[in-house]
Amino acid sequence: MKAVKMEIWVFWFFVFFSFLLFHVCFSDAQTPGFVSLDCGGSDSYTDELGIQWFPDDQIRFGQSSNISIPDETRQQYMTLRSFPNDNRKYCYTLNVTTRTRYLVRATFMYGNFDNNNVYPKFDVSMGATPWSTIVISDASTVEVIEMIFLAADSTISVCLSNATTGQPFISTLELRQFNGSMYITDYENQYYMSVSARINFGADSADPVRYPDDPYDRMWESDSLKKPNFLVDVAAGTEKISTKLPIDVSGDDKPPQKVMQTAVMGKNGTLSYRLNLDGFPGGGWAFTYFAEIEDIGADDVRKFRLVLPDAPQVSKAAVNILENAQGKNRLYEPGFQDLTLPFVLSFKFVKTPDSTLGPLINAMEINKYVKKNGGTLDGPTITKLVSQYLSADWAQEGGDPCLPVPWSWLGCNSDPQPLVTVIHLSRKNLTGNIPSELTNLGGLVELWLDGNSLTGPIPDFSGCPNLKIIHLENNQLTGSVPSSFGDMQNLRELYLQNNLLSGRLPSNLGDNLVVNITGNANLHKASSRSSQTGIIIGSSIGAAVLLIATIVSCRFLHKGKTPEKKFGDQAHLGNVLPSKKKSASLESTTTEAAHCFTFSELEEATKDFEKKIGSGGYGVVYYGKLKDGREIAVKVLTSNSFQGKREFSNEVTLLSRIHHRNLVQFLGYCQEDGKSILVYEFMHSGTLKEHLYGPLTRERGVNWIQRLEIAEDAARGIEYLHTGCVPAIIHRDLKTSNILLDMNMRAKVSDFGLSKLAVDGASHVSSIVRGTVGYLDPEYYISQQLTDKSDVYSFGVILLELISGQEAISNENFGVNCRNIVQWAKMHIESGDIQGIIDPSLRDEYDIQSMWKIAEKALMCVQAHGHMRPSISEVLKEVQDAIMIEKETRGTREGNSDDISRQSLHSSIQLGSMDLGPTDSYLSIDESIARPTAR
Ligand SMILES: *[C@@H]1O[C@H](CO)[C@@H](O)[C@H](O)[C@H]1NC(C)=O
Ligand SMILES: *[C@@H]1O[C@H](CO)[C@@H](O)[C@H](O)[C@H]1NC(C)=O
Numbered sequence: 001m002k003a004v005k006m007e008i009w010v011f012w013f014f015v016f017f018s019f020l021l022f023h024v025c026f027s028d029a030q031t032p033g034f035v036s037l038d039c040g041g042s043d044s045y046t047d048e049l050g051i052q053w054f055p056d057d058q059i060r061f062g063q064s065s066n067i068s069i070p071d072e073t074r075q076q077y078m079t080l081r082s083f084p085n086d087n088r089k090y091c092y093t094l095n096v097t098t099r100t101r102y103l104v105r106a107t108f109m110y111g112n113f114d115n116n117n118v119y120p121k122f123d124v125s126m127g128a129t130p131w132s133t134i135v136i137s138d139a140s141t142v143e144v145i146e147m148i149f150l151a152a153d154s155t156i157s158v159c160l161s162n163a164t165t166g167q168p169f170i171s172t173l174e175l176r177q178f179n180g181s182m183y184i185t186d187y188e189n190q191y192y193m194s195v196s197a198r199i200n201f202g203a204d205s206a207d208p209v210r211y212p213d214d215p216y217d218r219m220w221e222s223d224s225l226k227k228p229n230f231l232v233d234v235a236a237g238t239e240k241i242s243t244k245l246p247i248d249v250s251g252d253d254k255p256p257q258k259v260m261q262t263a264v265m266g267k268n269g270t271l272s273y274r275l276n277l278d279g280f281p282g283g284g285w286a287f288t289y290f291a292e293i294e295d296i297g298a299d300d301v302r303k304f305r306l307v308l309p310d311a312p313q314v315s316k317a318a319v320n321i322l323e324n325a326q327g328k329n330r331l332y333e334p335g336f337q338d339l340t341l342p343f344v345l346s347f348k349f350v351k352t353p354d355s356t357l358g359p360l361i362n363a364m365e366i367n368k369y370v371k372k373n374g375g376t377l378d379g380p381t382i383t384k385l386v387s388q389y390l391s392a393d394w395a396q397e398g399g400d401p402c403l404p405v406p407w408s409w410l411g412c413n414s415d416p417q418p419l420v421t422v423i424h425l426s427r428k429n430l431t432g433n434i435p436s437e438l439t440n441l442g443g444l445v446e447l448w449l450d451g452n453s454l455t456g457p458i459p460d461f462s463g464c465p466n467l468k469i470i471h472l473e474n475n476q477l478t479g480s481v482p483s484s485f486g487d488m489q490n491l492r493e494l495y496l497q498n499n500l501l502s503g504r505l506p507s508n509l510g511d512n513l514v515v516n517i518t519g520n521a522n523l524h525k526a527s528s529r530s531s532q533t534g535i536i537i538g539s540s541i542g543a544a545v546l547l548i549a550t551i552v553s554c555r556f557l558h559k560g561k562t563p564e565k566k567f568g569d570q571a572h573l574g575n576v577l578p579s580k581k582k583s584a585s586l587e588s589t590t591t592e593a594a595h596c597f598t599f600s601e602l603e604e605a606t607k608d609f610e611k612k613i614g615s616g617g618y619g620v621v622y623y624g625k626l627k628d629g630r631e632i633a634v635k636v637l638t639s640n641s642f643q644g645k646r647e648f649s650n651e652v653t654l655l656s657r658i659h660h661r662n663l664v665q666f667l668g669y670c671q672e673d674g675k676s677i678l679v680y681e682f683m684h685s686g687t688l689k690e691h692l693y694g695p696l697t698r699e700r701g702v703n704w705i706q707r708l709e710i711a712e713d714a715a716r717g718i719e720y721l722h723t724g725c726v727p728a729i730i731h732r733d734l735k736t737s738n739i740l741l742d743m744n745m746r747a748k749v750s751d752f753g754l755s756k757l758a759v760d761g762a763s764h765v766s767s768i769v770r771g772t773v774g775y776l777d778p779e780y781y782i783s784q785q786l787t788d789k790s791d792v793y794s795f796g797v798i799l800l801e802l803i804s805g806q807e808a809i810s811n812e813n814f815g816v817n818c819r820n821i822v823q824w825a826k827m828h829i830e831s832g833d834i835q836g837i838i839d840p841s842l843r844d845e846y847d848i849q850s851m852w853k854i855a856e857k858a859l860m861c862v863q864a865h866g867h868m869r870p871s872i873s874e875v876l877k878e879v880q881d882a883i884m885i886e887k888e889t890r891g892t893r894e895g896n897s898d899d900i901s902r903q904s905l906h907s908s909i910q911l912g913s914m915d916l917g918p919t920d921s922y923l924s925i926d927e928s929i930a931r932p933t934a935r
C-alpha cells in the first residue's frame with residue numbers, strides 16, 4: 001500500500017516536473033511579442049541571442065535558396081527566399097494585435113544565392129504603402145529596413161515587387177511588439193515611421209546593442225560603424241566616455257542601460273556630425289538621449305545647445321543634463337515629434353559660454369514619417385470574396401489587391417486609391433454561385449468567370465455600371481438572363497454560351513451589345529428584336545464577322561481609354577519585351593553580323609584618313625562622314641593582337657549588340673589588307689579629358705552640375721555593361737579620355753569590350769594586365785583577377801578628377817612623394833579638408849554637401865580591396881543624389897544672389913511643417929528642445 005502510494009507520488013511529481021520543464025523551455029524560447037521568420041529556412045532554432053527563429057513555410061510562393069558565402073555563420077542569413085522577376089508582388093502576412101505598436105524589420109543579404117552576381121534592386125511595401133527600394137550593392141552586407149507602426153488591422157503584410165535588376169528576395173522578417181505608449185505620436189493613425197538612424201554614441205564595439213539588452217530588440221547602431229556617410233565630419237576633441245554604474249532609464253521603452261552607459265564628449269567644446277538620413281528629405285521624428293555619466297566637480301557646469309547649421313531657429317534652449325534629468329546617471333530625452341529634415345543632416349552640440357565642460361550625447365533616434373496609403377477602395381469587398389476560396393493559390397497573394405501592383409488576376413485603375421477594373425478568374429475551378437461581392441465593384445469594366453463550375457442564377461450586375469465585357473461561358477449557370485443587363489449602358493459583350501440557362505433573352509438588350517448564347521438548350525432569343533440587336537445565335541458567317549469587328553474595335557478603344565488594364569499594360573510589356581528581344585537577338589547571333597564596311601568606303605568617308613581626332617592605346621581615330629551624311633569616328637587598330645584573329649568578326653558582332661544611351665554607338669567594322677578598323681558614331685564635344693585639363697578648359701570649362709551629369713551618364717553606361725549584358729562586360733580601361741561628350745555635354749562611354757577583343761582568343765596573353773596607369777585597380781594588378789570592381793576603382797579616379805580638375809598622375813601637382821591623385825585626395829578628404837582639392841575653376845558654384853557626397857563615394861571606390869568598393873549602381877545612386885542637392889541649391893541660388901540663399905532647400909530644417917490638417921499640434925521651438933518630453 002505504502003509502496004503504491006509512493007509510486008503515485010513519484011508519478012505526479014514526475015508529471016509536474018516535466019510540465020514545469022516543458023513550460024520553462026517554451027517560454028524561454030519563444031520571446032513574447034516576437035515573430036522571427038527565417039525566410040527560406042527549414043528548421044526552428046534559437047540563435048545565440050536567445051531569439052527563436054521559425055521557417056517561413058506559411059508563404060506559398062517563391063523558392064528557398066542557400067547563399068554562397070562560406071564563412072557566414074548566422075543561420076538566419078544562410079538561407080533566403082527569392083521570387084521571380086515578374087510584374088507581380090509577393091507578400092508575407094503577419095498576425096498582429098490591433099491598436100498595438102510594433103517594429104517590423106526586414107533584412108536582405110544577397111550572398112550571390114542565384115550564382116549570378118547580379119545585385120538585385122526591388123521595392124518593398126507595407127500593405128499598399130511604399131516602404132523602401134532595396135538596392136543591393138554588396139553580396140555579404142545585410143541591408144536592414146525597419147518600420148514602427150500602430151496596428152490598425154489584425155494583420156499586416158510586407159510585399160516585394162518591381163525588381164528592376166535581379167530577383168526580389170528576403171532573408172528575414174521580424175516583428176517586435178512594443179509596450180504601452182512607446183513611440184506614440186500624434187500622427188500615428190495616418191503615418192508609419194520608418195527608422196532612419198538609431199545611434200549608440202561612444203559604443204564599445206562596432207556591433208549593435210540589441211536583444212537581450214534591449215527587450216524590444218531595437219538595434220542601436222554603434223557610432224564606430226564604418227558605413228558610407230554614417231557619422232562623418234566628427235569634431236576634433238571628440239572623446240568616448242563610459243560608466244559601469246547603473247543608469248536610471250525609468251521604463252524599458254527608453255534606450256537600454258548599456259546604450260546610455262556610453263557617450264561621446266566634445267572636449268574642445270563642440271560635438272559635430274554629419275550623416276545621411278535614409279528616406280529623407282521629409283517629415284521626421286527625432287529624439288536625443290542624454291545622461292550625465294561623468295564625475296563632474298562641484299564647480300563644473302555642462303551646458304550646451306543643439307545647433308543645426310541650416311536651421312538657426314532650432315537652437316534656442318540650452319541643455320543642462322544634471323538639471324534636466326534631476327541628477328547624475330539619469331535619462332533626459334528632449335526631441336521633436338514633427339520636424340522636416342534633409343537627407344544630409346549636419347548637427348552640432350556646442351557648449352554655452354558659461355559652461356566649463358563640453359557637450360555630451362549618449363544616443364539618438366531619427367524616424368521618417370511615411371504616409372499610409374489606405375489601399376484600394378474595393379479592399380473589403382475583395383477580402384470577402386477571397387475569403388471563400390482560401391485554399392486556392394490565387395486567393396493567397398496577400399497585401400492590397402491593387403497596390404503597389406495588382407494581384408495576378410486583377411486589374412485596377414490608376415487612382416491614388418484605386419478601384420478594381422478587371423477580374424480574371426477564368427478556369428479557376430470555382431464552384432457554387434457567382435459570388436455576390438462581384439456585383440458591388442462599381443469600377444469593374446471586365447469580368448472573366450468562364451470555364452469554371454459555377455451554378456445557380458446570374459445575379460443583377462447593375463451595381464457595376466461600367467461593365468463592358470462579361471464572360472460567363474462554360475459554366476453550369478441556370479435560370480434566366482436578367483433583364484438588368486438591358487439597363488447597363490456600357491455593356492458591349494456578354495458571353496453566356498454552354499450553360500444551362502433557360503427562358504428568353506430580355507428584349508431590352510441594347511443594339512450594339514454582342515451576346516453569344518450558343519449551347520444553352522433552353523434559352524431562346526427574344527421574340528421580336530433579334531434581327532436588330534446583333535445577337536448571334538448559332539454561327540452565321542456575316543454575324544461572326546460583325547462580332548469579331550466589334551470585339552477588335554472595343555478592345556482597341558478599351559486599351560486606349562483604360563491604361564490600367566492589367567493584361568496588356570505598359571509595365572507588363574516593358575518587362576517582357578526587352579528580354580524577348582534580347583534572347584531573340586542572341587539566338588540569331590550566328591546569322592546577323594555587325595555591319596561590314598569596305599575599306600574604300602571608309603577611305604572616302606575620311607577623305608583618305610585626313611583628319612585625326614584622337615589616338616589611344618588601341619589605335620588612331622579619324623573623323624569621317626558617310627554618304628548619308630552621318631558623321632563617324634573611324635578607329636584604325638594598331639595592336640598586332642587584333643590582326644588575323646579568327647574571332648574578330650564574332651567579337652565585333654557581340655559589340656554591335658550592345659546598345660545603350662550612354663555607350664558610344666558601334667556602327668561597324670572593316671577588316672581588309674591586314675587592317676582592323678572599328679567605326680563609331682562621332683561625338684561632337686570630344687573627350688572629358690580635354691574639358692577637364694586640356695586647352696579647352698579656359699574657354700568653356702565644365703561646371704559642377706555638368707560634371708555630375710557627366711558622371712551620371714558614364715555610370716549608367718558602365719552599369720549597363722555590368723548588369724545589363726550577359727555575360728557582364730568589364731570595361732578594363734575607364735579613364736577621362738574614354739568618356740566622350742556630345743553636343744549637349746552629355747556623356748557616353750567608349751572603347752568598351754575592346755580589351756576583351758584584344759585579349760581573348762590568345763590565352764597566353766590573357767594574363768597581361770591591361771589598363772592605364774593611374775586608373776588601374778591595384779588589386780587587379782597584383783592578383784590579375786579581373787572583376788567589375790576594377791572598373792569601379794577607375795571610376796573613383798574619374799570622380800576625383802571631376803572634383804579636382806587634376807590628372808590622375810602628375811609629377812608636380814600633388815606635392816613631394818606623391819604622384820597619384822588617389823593618395824593626394826585621400827589625404828585631404830580624410831582630414832576633412834575638401835576645399836584643398838576642389839578645382840579652383842569651379843569657383844564657389846557648387847553645394848558643399850554634394851561635393852562631400854561625391855568625394856566620400858570616390859574614396860569608397862578606390863579602396864584597396866574590390867569587395868570593399870561599392871557597385872557601380874550604388875555609385876550612380878549617390879551621383880544622382882548629389883545632382884538633386886545641386887539642383888535644389890541652384891534653384892535658390894539663382895532666385896536670389898545674396899549669401900543666405902546658398903542655404904539649399906534640401907537642407908532646410910523646419911519645425912512643425914507636416915501638413916496634417918486641422919488637428920495639428922505643432923511643437924513650439926523653445927519647449928521642444930528644453931522640455932523633458934513624455935513619449
Ligand atoms: C541548402 O543547404 C542544405 C544543407 O547544406 C541542403 O540540405 C539543402 O538542400 C540546400 N538547399 C538548396 C535549396 O539548395
Ligand atoms: C493568424 O491568425 C489566424 C486566425 O486568427 C490563424 O488561423 C493563423 O494560423 C495565424 N497565423 C499565424 C502565422 O500565427
Ligand SMILES: *[C@@H]1O[C@H](CO)[C@@H](O)[C@H](O)[C@H]1NC(C)=O
Nearest residue numbers: 123133162163164404405571
Ligand atoms: C519600379 O521601379 C522603378 C525604378 O526603381 C521606378 O521608377 C518605378 O516607379 C517603380 N514602379 C512602381 C510601380 O513602383
Ligand SMILES: *[C@@H]1O[C@H](CO)[C@@H](O)[C@H](O)[C@H]1NC(C)=O
Nearest residue numbers: 235236237238267268269270
Ligand atoms: C582641441 O584641443 C586640443 C588640446 O586639448 C588641441 O590640441 C586641438 O588643437 C584642439 N582642436 C581644435 C580644433 O580646437
Ligand SMILES: *[C@@H]1O[C@H](CO)[C@@H](O)[C@H](O)[C@H]1NC(C)=O
Nearest residue numbers: 392393394426427428429430
Ligand atoms: C482544378 O481542379 C483540377 C482537378 O481537381 C486540377 O487538376 C486543376 O489543377 C485545378 N485547376 C486549378 C486552376 O486550380
Ligand SMILES: *[C@@H]1O[C@H](CO)[C@@H](O)[C@H](O)[C@H]1NC(C)=O
Nearest residue numbers: 497516518536539543544547
Ligand atoms: C459563340 O460561342 C460558340 C461556343 O463557344 C462558338 O463556337 C461560336 O463561334 C461563338 N459565336 C461567335 C459568333 O463568336
